[in-house]
Amino acid sequence: MKKKSSGFSGSLGFVLAAAGSAVGVGNIWRFPYLCAKDGGGLFLVVYLVLVLTFGFVLLTTDVAIGRRTKLNALNAYAALGKKWRFLGFLTFLVPALIMTYYSVIGGWILKYLTAYLTTDGSAPAQDGYFTGFITAPVAPIVFTLIFLAFTAFVVYCGVEKGIERYSRILMPGLLLLIVGIAIFSLTLSYQGEDGITRTGLQGLGVYLLPNLEGLTVQRFLQVLLDAMSQLFFSLSVSMGIMITYGSYVKDDVDLGKATNQIEIFDTAAAFLSGMMIIPAVYVFLGTEGMTFGPSLTFVSLPKVFQSMGLVGRLVGAAFFLMLGFAALTSCVSVMETLVANCMELFHKSRKQMCAVIGLYSLVTAVLICLGYNALYFELPLPNGSVGQLLDVMDYISNSFLMPFISLLTSILIGWIVGPKWICDEVQKNGEAFPRAGLYSVLVRYVVPVVMLVLFLVSTGLWKLNF
Structure with missing residues (x-):
């Protein structure tokens, strides 16, 4: 295969960049509220098992495909088999859909960070603050465009001088902030209106100890499905990102070791995020705070920060900076991923494709922002939820396409190309691959079945009734 014109300088640059992709809003926002919803330690145990099995398989597959083919997802699948080229287009569609709304969420975070840096931090804790902001006609668009400009600048700078350079700065800073706030959360203590004093260490128990009360087969399967869907958010698999990053990895990098480090980094960040958020919410809002779900970050946590007094503003600023x-x-x-794929597809420069993808991201992000006011609608989704424009994009990409892509990829690697194709790439330079046997069994027999179930349940084609 031809050598890429750009790439990561070495293993550390790849691991930090890939971990930067993996450790995102999904870890810090989605993981804690799912953990709170699904029985604390029960969710933790299930998620850890899935990371060591399915997560390992999906991540290893994507990275190995990228490095061996030296192509981005759009063409990498075609290199494995011409009849599978369509799978490359499906993986291209996932980041194209995610890009429509990710910068919008980034704009929300930037708005909250600005509020904590420029005011006393009391406004974000007020009822209706979040709804009032996202339904405003101009403000969400402004903050979204600022966040999008930061993103486009890093991508424009390229792989080594942009993505790798900034990942080397942002990822250590992110980890330090998570650890610092997590430790602080454990020191908290607060006496509620009921006269009961709750502490951060008690909240840690709520987080770590499995809650098996009322556990049924149906509930356990729901926990399993939630944990599996979290893998897609956490590890950035089945969306072409890790294939693209893998194509930038040099041949002398120990791929098995690097993917293990990404798993550890990502899982540690998710675990620490839960330790940072759940004890703090428990201390100030009690067990009721565990039921706030997706609104935990933008509605519940500001109330927690306000309850901390003067130090709450600093903690709030640090939290949203980290986020x-x-x-x-x-x-x-x-x-x-979008820029790299389009560079290969249209044979244009990074500068040209950054401009095109930037314009696409700009237009679609504005439409998503307008989805909360001028373009607002409510649409019943196949998974039983009701959503508007952002929810529809999120559903199609994460609940429909990603499980479907994982299903087809496991069939391709397990039964068409063969697991040995991946194992040989991981062991290219004689490096050990202790989990080669496990990989082969999982990618052939287990992953396809589980992904099929996840796809059917996520799309509402199969109802779990026990």
Whole structure:
């Protein structure tokens, strides 16, 4: 295969960039509220098992495909088999859909960070603040465009001078902020109106200890499906990102070791995010705070920060700065995947494709913002939820396409190309691949079945009734 004109300088640059893509809003926002909803330690155990099995298979597959073919997702699948070229287009469609709304969420984060940096931080804790902001006609668009400009600048700078350089700065900073706030959360103590004093360590128990009360087969399967869907958010698999990043990895990099480090980095960040958020919410809002779901970050946490008093403003600023770092590195990986694929598809320069993808991202992000006011609608989705424009894009990309792509990829690698094709790439330079046997069994027999179930349930084609 031809050598890429640009790439990561080495293993560390790849790991930090890939971890930057993996450690995003999904880890810090989605993981804690799913954990709170699904029984704390029960969700943790299930998620950890899935990371060590399915996550390992999906991540290894994507990265190995990218490095061996030296192509981005659009053409990499065609290199594996001409009849599978359509799979490359499906993977291209996922980041194209995600890009429509990820910068919008980044704009929300930027708005909150600005509020904590320029005011006393009391406004974000007020009822209706979040709804009032996202339904405003101009403000959400302005903050979205600022966040999008940061993203486009990093991608424009290229792989080594842009993505790798900024990942080396942002990822250590992100990890330090997560660790710092997590430790602080454990020191909290607050006496509620009921006279009961709750502590951060008690909240840690709520987070870590499995809640098996009322556990049924149906509930366990729902926990399993939630944890599996979280893998897609956390590891950036089945959306072409890791294939693209893998195509930039040099042949002398120990691929098995690098993917293990990404798994560890990503899982540690998710675990620490839960330790950072759940104890704090428990201390100030009690067990009721565990039921706030997706609104946990933008509605519940500001109330927690306000309850902390003067220090709450500093903690709030640090939290949204950290969340901004996570959102930026993930959004960069999504845009880079689109730019890299279009560079290969249309044989244009990075500068030209950055301009085109930037314009596409701009127009679609504005439409998503307008989806909360001028273009607002409510649409019943096949998974039973009701959503508007952002929810529709998220549903198609994450609940429909990603499980479907994982299903087809596992069939392609497990039964058409053969697991040995991936294993040989991981062991290219004689490196050990201790989990080669496990990989072969999972990609052939287990992953296709589970992905089929996840796809059928996520699309509402199969109802779990026990």
